[in-house]
Amino acid sequence: MIVRHIPSWFRLLFVWHGSVLPRIWPRLLMVLAVGLVAAGLRHWWLQSLRDSSLSIPTFTLLGVSLAIFLGFRNSVSYDRFWEARKLWGALLIASRSLTRQMLAALGDNDDSSRFIDGVCAFAYALKAQLRGQDAEAQLRRLLPAEALEKVLAGSFRPALILVWLGREAQRLQRAGQLSELQWHALDRNLNTLSEILGGCERIASTPMPFTYRVLLNRTITIYCLLLPAGLVTSIGWLTPPIAVFIAYTYFALEQIAEELEEPFGTEGNDLPLATLCHTIEASLREMQGLPLQPPPPRQGIYLH
Numbered sequence: 001m002i003v004r005h006i007p008s009w010f011r012l013l014f015v016w017h018g019s020v021l022p023r024i025w026p027r028l029l030m031v032l033a034v035g036l037v038a039a040g041l042r043h044w045w046l047q048s049l050r051d052s053s054l055s056i057p058t059f060t061l062l063g064v065s066l067a068i069f070l071g072f073r074n075s076v077s078y079d080r081f082w083e084a085r086k087l088w089g090a091l092l093i094a095s096r097s098l099t100r101q102m103l104a105a106l107g108d109n110d111d112s113s114r115f116i117d118g119v120c121a122f123a124y125a126l127k128a129q130l131r132g133q134d135a136e137a138q139l140r141r142l143l144p145a146e147a148l149e150k151v152l153a154g155s156f157r158p159a160l161i162l163v164w165l166g167r168e169a170q171r172l173q174r175a176g177q178l179s180e181l182q183w184h185a186l187d188r189n190l191n192t193l194s195e196i197l198g199g200c201e202r203i204a205s206t207p208m209p210f211t212y213r214v215l216l217n218r219t220i221t222i223y224c225l226l227l228p229a230g231l232v233t234s235i236g237w238l239t240p241p242i243a244v245f246i247a248y249t250y251f252a253l254e255q256i257a258e259e260l261e262e263p264f265g266t267e268g269n270d271l272p273l274a275t276l277c278h279t280i281e282a283s284l285r286e287m288q289g290l291p292l293q294p295p296p297p298r299q300g301i302y303l304h
Contacts, residue, residue: 035228035240
């Protein structure tokens with residue numbers, strides 16, 4: 001995700017990095033070329049094939065239908081993005097709650113530090129699983145040797161970390177360091193982490209139906225390529241820029257929906273999972289009274 005201070009309205013007109021223009025400009029050039037050809041052939045077309053000329057009302061009706069479909073598509077995609085954001089917000093809350101409960105029960109000792117490190121490791125492991133990356137470096141930094149070997153050998157590492165955290169809480173309860181009520185409170189928050197993991201996996205593994213994506217892509221592309229033929233009879237050589245502007249709106253909305261549909265990716269409008277993981281660890285370290293070694297992400301840069 002692009003994390004930066006919001007520029008003025010004038011600078012927003014020329015923003016390239018973080019916009020969808022890099023992905024749709026080849027299609028816009030194709031619409032521009034069709035518009036130039038249509039404008040150049042306008043007089044011949046009206047003289048030779050007047051009965052076959054298209055008009056703006058035809059495209060107005062089609063445009064309204066497309067706008068409705070695109071609005072529905074963007075709404076569904078944003079719901080997925082917002083749900084993912086809420087899940088990671090819940091992860092931050094649950095991590096702080098676990099840290100507070102552990103520090104209140106045990107104080108700042110080795111056992112509480114091991115447990116809090118495991119909570120941080122869960123966040124990094126979840127980010128890596130959702131993006132198909134490897135979090136081995138972070139896990140080696142945060143997990144003890146006996147847990148690290150089992151976690152690295154597994155395919156679903158966040159789930160294995162949850163198992164280890166549950167066993168740690170059970171061990172402390174059996175050793176008399178946690179009361180029954182404190183153990184149940186920790187277990188409830190560990191269940192919350194499990195729900196967050198399942199919710200993220202559901203979003204990542206169930207994309208929008210492919211047929212629906214194909215239908216919208218074909219319809220929008222054909223509409224935008226035919227649009228110059230409908231505009232040229234009314235506005236002449238203004239057809240190329242106007243057709244490109246209208247096509248930009250439709251192509252951009254479609255591309256934004258595709259990016260929001262997969263909120264855990266590394267595109268410019270996806271969730272900044274690395275920043276969220278850093279925020280979680282920084283917050284937990286501050287609760288422990290410890291400094292965080294990695295520097296915080298800077299504003300105005302592309303963050304994964």
